[in-house]
Amino acid sequence: MTWFASPTDVVERLTATGYLADAATATTTFLAGALEKPMLVEGPAGVGKTELAKAISRATGAELVRLQCYEGLDEARALYEWNYKKQLLRIQASSGDQEWSATHDDIFTDEFLLTRPLLTAIRREEPTVLLIDEVDKTDVEVEGLLLEVLSDFQVTIPELGTVEAVRRPLVVLTSNASRELSEALKRRCLYLHLDYPDAEREREIVSSQVPGLEDKVAEQLVATVGRLRELELKKAPSIAESVDWARTLIALEIRDLDDKAVNDTLGVVLKHSSDHDRAIRELRLRK
Numbered sequence: 456m457t458w459f460a461s462p463t464d465v466v467e468r469l470t471a472t473g474y475l476a477d478a479a480t481a482t483t484t485f486l487a488g489a490l491e492k493p494m495l496v497e498g499p500a501g502v503g504k505t506e507l508a509k510a511i512s513r514a515t516g517a518e519l520v521r522l523q524c525y526e527g528l529d530e531a532r533a534l535y536e537w538n539y540k541k542q543l544l545r546i547q548a549s550s551g552d553q554e555w556s557a558t559h560d561d562i563f564t565d566e567f568l569l570t571r572p573l574l575t576a577i578r579r580e581e582p583t584v585l586l587i588d589e590v591d592k593t594d595v596e597v598e599g600l601l602l603e604v605l606s607d608f609q610v611t612i613p614e615l616g617t618v619e620a621v622r623r624p625l626v627v628l629t630s631n632a633s634r635e636l637s638e639a640l641k642r643r644c645l646y647l648h649l650d651y652p653d654a655e656r657e658r659e660i661v662s663s664q665v666p667g668l669e670d671k672v673a674e675q676l677v678a679t680v681g682r683l684r685e686l687e688l689k690k691a692p693s694i695a696e697s698v699d700w701a702r703t704l705i706a707l708e709i710r711d712l713d714d715k716a717v718n719d720t721l722g723v724v725l726k727h728s729s730d731h732d733r734a735i736r737e738l739r740l741r742k
């Protein structure tokens with residue numbers, strides 16, 4: 456399957472599903488499909504990393520298979536595990552009237568396999584987008600596991616043999632860069648750094664997601680968010696927060712984002728009290 460015809464095709468089809476991609480995002484997405492290489496998307500929280508994978512799935516009609524990474528994620532949760540309970544039942548049911556070797560062959564078959572996202576994605580015959588989300592949250596050992604999947608698109612199950620992908624999924628890995636990923640993993644991926652969008656694109660994103668937002672207030676909002684991001688905050692506002700803010704302004708019927716309006720609604724964008732204080736001080740907001 457050709458995923459996308461060109462970077463322009465990426466922009467058009469993602470836009471149609473509500474995701475506004477910049478040139479670098481479009482090119483990397485196009486290449487990930489054309490070269491069948493996983494793409495690693497790195498950047499701060501809330502800039503649209505996870506959403507990109509979802510948008511690709513929507514735009515292409517490919518099903519999204521998601522592996523959410525976390526500390527302590529292991530092979531049994533990421534790849535597959537044997538259904539021990541069912542195996543035990545089968546052993547009990549057949550004990551006595553069957554040789555052990557026959558029972559053994561019996562219980563290590565597909566019927567007793569619980570497939571987890573990586574194996575599921577590899578085995579699917581239909582087009583698939585595999586999202587490996589927040590890969591920096593896992594332990595380094597899981598990266599070893601990913602390497603086999605991402606370089607050869609295969610999984611080895613000792614009792615069953617090697618399962619090769621019938622159809623390669625388009626793989627998107629996301630990371631907040633909370634730790635350095637291994638060179639081996641990076642080498643297998645195309646790299647995309649996603650950052651906060653420029654004011655114009657952010658205004659487009661906000662306006663497309665919040666219909667009814669007037670241009671003037673959209674511009675004020677995006678400019679204020681931009682200023683907040685320049686301050687040294689514990690947690691800078693993300694695109695998701697800009698969108699929330701726009702919804703808030705609509706709900707409160709605020710048509711002019713003046714100092715008072717910012718002050719009254721700052722809790723939607725800043726989630727730490729120290730950030731709050733700093734913003735009020737530095738933006739010299741009057742109550």
Ligand SMILES: Nc1ncnc2c1ncn2[C@@H]1O[C@H](COP(=O)(O)OP(=O)(O)OP(=O)(O)O)[C@@H](O)[C@H]1O
Pocket residue numbers: 473474475476499500501502503504505506507629631660664694695698
């Ligand atoms: N380019 C974009 N076009 C449209 N919407 C966007 C875009 N970028 C971000 N968004 C909006 O921002 C929200 C947050 O994005 P997303 O959940 O993908 O962030 P993230 O980068 O995965 O953050 P985290 O690191 O916290 O998981 C999305 O739900 C979407 O509404």
Ligand SMILES: [Mg+2]
Pocket residue numbers: 504505506588629
């Ligand atoms: Mg995410």
